[in-house]
Protein backbone atom coordinates (compact mmCIF):
# COMPACT_ATOMS: atom_id res chain seq x y z
CA UNK A 140 0.00 0.00 0.00
CA UNK A 141 1.10 3.59 -0.68
CA UNK A 142 0.00 6.89 0.84
CA UNK A 143 -0.56 9.55 -1.81
CA UNK A 144 0.92 13.02 -1.15
CA UNK A 145 -2.70 14.17 -0.78
CA UNK A 146 -3.41 11.66 2.01
CA UNK A 147 -3.08 12.95 5.56
CA UNK A 148 -0.03 11.60 7.39
CA UNK A 149 -0.54 8.86 9.98
CA UNK A 150 2.29 10.02 12.26
CA UNK A 151 3.87 13.48 12.24
CA UNK A 152 7.18 12.89 14.03
CA UNK A 153 8.73 16.23 13.15
CA UNK A 154 10.74 18.86 15.00
CA UNK A 155 8.24 21.65 14.45
CA UNK A 156 5.56 22.33 13.59
CA UNK A 157 4.62 19.35 15.71
CA UNK A 158 1.48 17.37 16.31
CA UNK A 159 -0.65 19.25 18.86
CA UNK A 160 -2.29 17.72 21.94
CA UNK A 161 -6.01 16.95 21.46
CA UNK A 162 -6.85 19.16 24.49
CA UNK A 163 -4.99 22.04 22.81
CA UNK A 164 -6.96 21.54 19.60
CA UNK A 165 -10.23 21.59 21.55
CA UNK A 166 -9.24 24.86 23.25
CA UNK A 167 -8.35 26.43 19.91
CA UNK A 168 -11.95 25.84 18.91
CA UNK A 169 -13.36 27.90 21.81
CA UNK A 170 -15.47 30.99 21.10
CA UNK A 171 -13.37 33.91 19.89
CA UNK A 172 -13.89 36.63 22.48
CA UNK A 173 -13.37 40.37 22.15
CA UNK A 174 -9.92 41.11 23.58
CA UNK A 175 -11.35 43.60 26.12
CA UNK A 176 -14.03 41.23 27.27
CA UNK A 177 -13.33 40.64 30.97
CA UNK A 178 -13.34 36.88 30.43
CA UNK A 179 -10.50 37.13 27.90
CA UNK A 180 -8.58 39.69 29.96
CA UNK A 181 -8.73 37.36 32.96
CA UNK A 182 -7.67 34.43 30.79
CA UNK A 183 -4.65 36.37 29.50
CA UNK A 184 -3.48 37.24 33.02
CA UNK A 185 -4.05 33.65 34.19
CA UNK A 186 -1.99 32.27 31.27
CA UNK A 187 0.85 34.70 32.05
CA UNK A 188 0.76 33.73 35.73
CA UNK A 189 0.91 30.01 34.90
CA UNK A 190 3.74 30.63 32.43
CA UNK A 191 5.66 32.56 35.08
CA UNK A 192 5.85 29.45 37.28
CA UNK A 193 7.70 27.53 34.56
CA UNK A 194 9.69 30.25 32.74
CA UNK A 195 11.01 31.47 36.14
CA UNK A 196 12.25 34.87 34.98
CA UNK A 197 12.55 37.75 37.46
CA UNK A 198 9.54 39.48 35.92
CA UNK A 199 6.26 38.42 34.34
CA UNK A 200 6.61 36.67 30.97
CA UNK A 201 5.86 38.56 27.79
CA UNK A 202 3.79 36.93 25.06
CA UNK A 203 4.30 38.20 21.51
CA UNK A 204 1.78 37.31 18.86
CA UNK A 205 3.72 35.56 16.17
CA UNK A 206 5.71 32.34 16.05
CA UNK A 207 9.06 32.40 17.89
CA UNK A 208 11.08 34.03 15.11
CA UNK A 209 9.17 37.18 16.13
CA UNK A 210 10.47 36.76 19.69
CA UNK A 211 14.03 36.25 18.48
CA UNK A 212 14.02 39.21 16.09
CA UNK A 213 12.34 41.40 18.73
CA UNK A 214 14.94 40.34 21.30
CA UNK A 215 17.81 41.34 19.00
CA UNK A 216 16.18 44.66 18.08
CA UNK A 217 15.27 45.54 21.67
CA UNK A 218 18.38 44.52 23.54
CA UNK A 219 21.10 45.57 21.10
CA UNK A 220 22.24 48.92 19.74
CA UNK A 221 25.27 50.45 18.02
CA UNK A 222 27.20 50.65 21.30
CA UNK A 223 26.97 46.92 22.03
CA UNK A 224 29.39 44.09 21.47
CA UNK A 225 27.60 40.77 21.21
CA UNK A 226 29.29 37.40 21.53
CA UNK A 227 27.39 34.95 19.36
CA UNK A 228 27.88 31.30 20.31
CA UNK A 229 27.45 29.45 17.04
CA UNK A 230 26.85 25.72 17.12
CA UNK A 231 24.29 25.39 14.36
CA UNK A 232 21.90 26.94 11.89
CA UNK A 233 19.72 28.87 14.37
CA UNK A 234 22.59 30.34 16.39
CA UNK A 235 24.31 31.40 13.16
CA UNK A 236 21.04 32.81 11.86
CA UNK A 237 20.64 35.03 14.91
CA UNK A 238 23.64 37.02 13.71
CA UNK A 239 21.59 38.61 10.92
CA UNK A 240 19.06 40.17 13.32
CA UNK A 241 21.77 41.15 15.78
CA UNK A 242 23.90 42.85 13.10
CA UNK A 243 20.92 44.95 11.96
CA UNK A 244 21.02 46.72 15.35
CA UNK A 245 24.47 48.11 14.58
CA UNK A 246 26.10 46.08 17.37
CA UNK A 247 29.55 44.63 16.81
CA UNK A 248 29.37 40.83 16.59
CA UNK A 249 32.10 38.58 17.96
CA UNK A 250 31.70 34.92 17.06
CA UNK A 251 32.70 31.75 18.87
CA UNK A 252 31.86 28.88 16.55
CA UNK A 253 32.14 25.11 16.68
CA UNK A 254 31.36 22.53 13.95
CA UNK A 255 27.63 21.83 13.80
CA UNK A 256 27.97 18.37 15.37
CA UNK A 257 29.71 19.81 18.46
CA UNK A 258 28.57 21.97 21.37
CA UNK A 259 29.93 25.16 22.98
CA UNK A 260 32.54 24.71 25.72
CA UNK A 261 31.87 27.08 28.66
CA UNK A 262 35.65 27.40 29.22
CA UNK A 263 35.99 28.79 25.69
CA UNK A 264 33.24 31.31 26.44
CA UNK A 265 35.18 32.39 29.55
CA UNK A 266 38.35 32.73 27.46
CA UNK A 267 36.68 34.97 24.84
CA UNK A 268 35.01 37.08 27.55
CA UNK A 269 38.38 37.60 29.24
CA UNK A 270 39.86 38.73 25.91
CA UNK A 271 36.97 41.07 25.19
CA UNK A 272 35.81 42.73 28.44
CA UNK A 273 33.67 45.10 26.32
CA UNK A 274 31.20 42.31 25.42
CA UNK A 275 27.75 43.40 26.67
CA UNK A 276 25.52 40.56 25.46
CA UNK A 277 26.12 36.84 24.92
CA UNK A 278 23.68 34.96 22.68
CA UNK A 279 23.27 31.20 22.50
CA UNK A 280 20.85 28.64 21.16
CA UNK A 281 20.08 25.98 23.75
CA UNK A 282 19.03 23.22 21.39
CA UNK A 283 20.16 23.97 17.84
CA UNK A 284 17.40 21.92 16.27
CA UNK A 285 18.85 21.37 12.75
CA UNK A 286 21.75 19.50 14.42
CA UNK A 287 19.88 17.93 17.36
CA UNK A 288 22.62 19.12 19.74
CA UNK A 289 22.20 20.70 23.18
CA UNK A 290 24.54 23.37 24.57
CA UNK A 291 25.32 23.45 28.32
CA UNK A 292 23.42 26.73 28.88
CA UNK A 293 23.43 26.59 32.67
CA UNK A 294 27.26 26.40 32.73
CA UNK A 295 27.54 29.09 30.05
CA UNK A 296 25.05 31.25 31.96
CA UNK A 297 27.21 31.10 35.08
CA UNK A 298 30.25 32.24 33.05
CA UNK A 299 28.30 35.09 31.46
CA UNK A 300 26.95 36.20 34.84
CA UNK A 301 30.48 36.38 36.32
CA UNK A 302 31.52 38.57 33.37
CA UNK A 303 28.52 40.84 33.88
CA UNK A 304 27.11 40.61 30.33
CA UNK A 305 23.45 39.87 29.56
CA UNK A 306 22.59 36.34 28.45
CA UNK A 307 20.11 35.88 25.61
CA UNK A 308 18.99 32.31 24.86
CA UNK A 309 16.93 30.76 22.10
CA UNK A 310 15.19 27.98 24.03
CA UNK A 311 12.46 27.48 21.42
CA UNK A 312 12.91 23.74 20.89
CA UNK A 313 14.13 22.84 24.39
CA UNK A 314 11.73 24.62 26.75
CA UNK A 315 9.06 22.24 27.98
CA UNK A 316 10.97 19.15 26.83
CA UNK A 317 14.05 19.31 29.05
CA UNK A 318 15.09 21.25 32.15
CA UNK A 319 15.71 24.89 31.25
CA UNK A 320 14.42 28.09 32.81
CA UNK A 321 15.63 31.66 33.23
CA UNK A 322 16.56 31.22 36.89
CA UNK A 323 18.62 28.01 36.69
CA UNK A 324 20.60 29.12 33.61
CA UNK A 325 20.93 32.81 34.61
CA UNK A 326 19.19 33.86 31.40
CA UNK A 327 18.31 37.55 31.02
CA UNK A 328 16.23 37.13 27.90
CA UNK A 329 14.81 33.67 27.29
CA UNK A 330 12.92 33.23 24.03
CA UNK A 331 10.66 30.27 23.48
CA UNK A 332 7.29 29.33 22.06
CA UNK A 333 4.46 26.87 22.57
CA UNK A 334 4.84 25.22 19.16
CA UNK A 335 7.58 22.72 19.93
CA UNK A 336 7.66 20.78 23.21
CA UNK A 337 4.44 22.26 24.62
CA UNK A 338 2.49 20.73 21.72
CA UNK A 339 0.69 23.79 20.29
CA UNK A 340 0.49 25.05 16.71
CA UNK A 341 2.88 27.88 15.73
CA UNK A 342 1.61 31.39 16.46
CA UNK A 343 3.10 32.80 19.68
CA UNK A 344 6.44 33.75 21.23
CA UNK A 345 7.09 33.56 24.98
CA UNK A 346 9.80 35.69 26.59
CA UNK A 347 11.29 35.55 30.07
CA UNK A 348 12.94 38.88 30.94
CA UNK A 349 15.27 39.79 33.83
CA UNK A 350 15.23 43.20 35.55
CA UNK A 351 18.57 44.03 33.95
CA UNK A 352 17.25 43.15 30.50
CA UNK A 353 14.24 45.47 30.99
CA UNK A 354 16.59 48.25 32.12
CA UNK A 355 18.81 47.74 29.06
CA UNK A 356 15.87 47.71 26.65
CA UNK A 357 14.43 50.88 28.21
CA UNK A 358 17.79 52.63 27.94
CA UNK A 359 18.16 51.56 24.29
CA UNK A 360 16.90 54.38 22.02
CA UNK A 361 16.80 51.90 19.12
CA UNK A 362 14.47 49.45 20.93
CA UNK A 363 11.24 49.18 18.90
CA UNK A 364 8.13 50.98 20.16
CA UNK A 365 4.71 51.03 18.48
CA UNK A 366 5.92 48.13 16.35
CA UNK A 367 5.14 44.44 15.95
CA UNK A 368 8.77 43.94 17.10
CA UNK A 369 8.27 45.80 20.39
CA UNK A 370 8.82 43.91 23.63
CA UNK A 371 8.62 47.10 25.70
CA UNK A 372 5.03 47.83 24.60
CA UNK A 373 3.90 44.47 26.02
CA UNK A 374 5.55 44.72 29.45
CA UNK A 375 2.32 45.35 31.35
CA UNK A 376 -0.07 43.62 28.93
CA UNK A 377 -0.28 40.51 31.14
CA UNK A 378 -2.34 42.52 33.65
CA UNK A 379 -6.10 42.21 33.15
CA UNK A 380 -6.52 45.95 33.83
CA UNK A 381 -4.00 47.11 31.20
CA UNK A 382 -4.54 47.66 27.47
CA UNK A 383 -3.08 45.48 24.74
CA UNK A 384 -0.79 47.34 22.29
CA UNK A 385 -2.73 45.60 19.51
CA UNK A 386 -5.03 42.61 19.13
CA UNK A 387 -3.62 39.49 20.77
CA UNK A 388 -4.09 36.08 19.10
CA UNK A 389 -7.17 35.07 21.08
CA UNK A 390 -7.40 31.43 20.02
CA UNK A 391 -3.67 30.82 20.40
CA UNK A 392 -3.87 32.03 24.00
CA UNK A 393 -6.64 29.52 24.67
CA UNK A 394 -4.51 26.77 23.11
CA UNK A 395 -1.50 27.83 25.18
CA UNK A 396 -3.52 27.68 28.39
CA UNK A 397 -4.56 24.09 27.62
CA UNK A 398 -0.91 23.20 26.93
CA UNK A 399 0.38 24.71 30.19
CA UNK A 400 -2.42 23.03 32.12
CA UNK A 401 -1.37 19.65 30.67
CA UNK A 402 2.30 20.41 31.40
CA UNK A 403 1.60 21.38 35.02
CA UNK A 404 -0.84 18.52 35.63
CA UNK A 405 1.62 15.89 34.37
CA UNK A 406 4.51 17.64 36.12
CA UNK A 407 7.50 19.11 34.25
CA UNK A 408 9.98 16.48 35.47
CA UNK A 409 7.71 13.67 34.24
CA UNK A 410 7.31 15.43 30.90
CA UNK A 411 11.09 15.83 30.55
CA UNK A 412 11.60 12.17 31.51
CA UNK A 413 9.34 10.90 28.73
CA UNK A 414 11.09 13.15 26.18
CA UNK A 415 14.47 11.79 27.38
CA UNK A 416 13.30 8.17 27.37
CA UNK A 417 11.84 8.43 23.86
CA UNK A 418 15.10 9.90 22.56
CA UNK A 419 17.22 7.30 24.40
CA UNK A 420 15.12 4.47 22.95
CA UNK A 421 15.48 6.02 19.51
CA UNK A 422 19.27 6.30 19.78
CA UNK A 423 19.62 2.72 21.04
CA UNK A 424 17.52 1.48 18.12
CA UNK A 425 19.56 3.43 15.58
CA UNK A 426 22.80 2.03 16.99
CA UNK A 427 21.47 -1.53 16.79
CA UNK A 428 20.53 -0.84 13.16
CA UNK A 429 24.08 0.30 12.40
CA UNK A 430 23.05 3.93 11.93
CA UNK A 431 24.87 6.95 13.39
CA UNK A 432 23.46 9.99 15.12
CA UNK A 433 24.59 13.41 13.88
CA UNK A 434 26.00 14.75 17.21
CA UNK A 435 29.70 13.88 17.58
CA UNK A 436 29.02 12.47 21.05
CA UNK A 437 25.90 10.91 22.49
CA UNK A 438 26.18 13.31 25.44
CA UNK A 439 25.48 16.21 23.01
CA UNK A 440 22.25 14.62 21.71
CA UNK A 441 18.93 16.30 22.39
CA UNK A 442 16.08 14.61 24.27
CA UNK A 443 13.61 16.41 21.98
CA UNK A 444 15.06 15.56 18.56
CA UNK A 445 17.19 12.73 17.22
CA UNK A 446 19.26 13.64 14.16
CA UNK A 447 20.32 10.60 12.12
CA UNK A 448 23.29 10.85 9.75
CA UNK A 449 22.27 9.99 6.19
CA UNK A 450 24.10 6.82 5.11
CA UNK A 451 26.46 7.11 2.14
CA UNK A 452 24.68 6.80 -1.19
CA UNK A 453 21.22 7.69 0.16
CA UNK A 454 19.36 10.78 -1.08
CA UNK A 455 17.87 12.24 2.13
CA UNK A 456 14.87 13.92 0.45
CA UNK A 457 14.08 10.69 -1.39
CA UNK A 458 14.33 8.78 1.90
CA UNK A 459 11.73 10.98 3.62
CA UNK A 460 9.48 10.86 0.54
CA UNK A 461 9.71 7.04 0.60
CA UNK A 462 8.84 6.93 4.32
CA UNK A 463 5.87 9.25 3.78
CA UNK A 464 4.63 7.16 0.84
CA UNK A 465 5.11 3.74 2.44
CA UNK A 466 3.97 4.42 5.99
CA UNK A 467 2.40 7.88 6.15
CA UNK A 468 5.16 8.94 8.56
CA UNK A 469 6.57 12.47 8.34
CA UNK A 470 10.11 13.18 9.55
CA UNK A 471 12.09 16.45 9.37
CA UNK A 472 14.99 17.24 7.09
CA UNK A 473 18.13 19.11 8.07
CA UNK A 474 18.28 22.86 7.41
CA UNK A 475 20.91 25.06 5.81
CA UNK A 476 24.28 23.44 6.38
CA UNK A 477 22.75 20.18 7.64
CA UNK A 478 20.22 19.85 4.79
CA UNK A 479 20.70 16.55 2.95
CA UNK A 480 23.11 15.26 5.58
CA UNK A 481 20.67 14.09 8.25
CA UNK A 482 17.05 13.21 8.99
CA UNK A 483 15.42 14.38 12.21
CA UNK A 484 12.96 12.50 14.37
CA UNK A 485 11.07 14.86 16.67
CA UNK A 486 10.19 13.90 20.24
CA UNK A 487 8.16 16.95 21.16
CA UNK A 488 4.96 17.23 23.18
CA UNK A 489 2.51 14.46 22.25
CA UNK A 490 5.10 12.59 20.15
CA UNK A 491 7.51 12.34 23.10
CA UNK A 492 6.06 8.95 23.98
CA UNK A 493 8.43 5.98 23.91
CA UNK A 494 6.39 3.94 21.44
CA UNK A 495 6.78 6.71 18.86
CA UNK A 496 10.48 5.78 18.79
CA UNK A 497 9.47 2.32 17.55
CA UNK A 498 7.31 3.87 14.84
CA UNK A 499 10.17 6.14 13.73
CA UNK A 500 12.75 3.33 13.73
CA UNK A 501 10.47 0.99 11.76
CA UNK A 502 9.64 3.68 9.22
CA UNK A 503 13.24 4.84 8.85
CA UNK A 504 14.52 1.26 8.59
CA UNK A 505 11.83 0.36 6.05
CA UNK A 506 12.58 3.47 3.98
CA UNK A 507 16.33 2.80 3.98
CA UNK A 508 15.84 -0.85 3.06
CA UNK A 509 13.56 0.16 0.19
CA UNK A 510 16.33 2.40 -1.14
CA UNK A 511 18.84 -0.46 -1.00
CA UNK A 512 20.47 0.27 2.34
CA UNK A 513 19.50 -2.82 4.28
CA UNK A 514 19.31 -2.47 8.06
CA UNK A 515 18.22 -4.93 10.76
CA UNK A 516 14.92 -3.33 11.80
CA UNK A 517 14.17 -6.14 14.26
CA UNK A 518 17.40 -5.50 16.13
CA UNK A 519 16.58 -1.78 16.25
CA UNK A 520 13.09 -2.36 17.62
CA UNK A 521 14.36 -4.86 20.21
CA UNK A 522 17.07 -2.44 21.41
CA UNK A 523 14.56 0.40 21.69
CA UNK A 524 12.08 -1.79 23.58
CA UNK A 525 14.80 -2.83 26.01
CA UNK A 526 15.49 0.84 26.81
CA UNK A 527 11.76 1.53 27.19
CA UNK A 528 11.29 -1.42 29.54
CA UNK A 529 14.27 -0.40 31.68
CA UNK A 530 13.21 3.28 31.70
Ligand SMILES: *Cc1c(COP(=O)(O)O)cnc(C)c1O
Pocket residue numbers: 155206207208233280282283284309310311312335341
Ligand atom coordinates in the same frame (compact mmCIF):
# COMPACT_ATOMS: atom_id res chain seq x y z
C1 LIG B 1 11.60 26.20 15.68
C2 LIG B 1 12.70 27.03 16.14
C3 LIG B 1 12.65 28.42 16.03
C4 LIG B 1 11.50 29.12 15.39
O1 LIG B 1 11.71 29.08 14.02
P1 LIG B 1 10.78 28.39 12.96
O2 LIG B 1 10.43 29.42 11.98
O3 LIG B 1 9.58 27.84 13.69
O4 LIG B 1 11.61 27.29 12.34
C5 LIG B 1 13.71 29.15 16.53
N1 LIG B 1 14.75 28.56 17.12
C6 LIG B 1 14.85 27.22 17.24
C7 LIG B 1 16.05 26.63 17.91
C8 LIG B 1 13.83 26.42 16.76
O5 LIG B 1 13.90 25.08 16.87
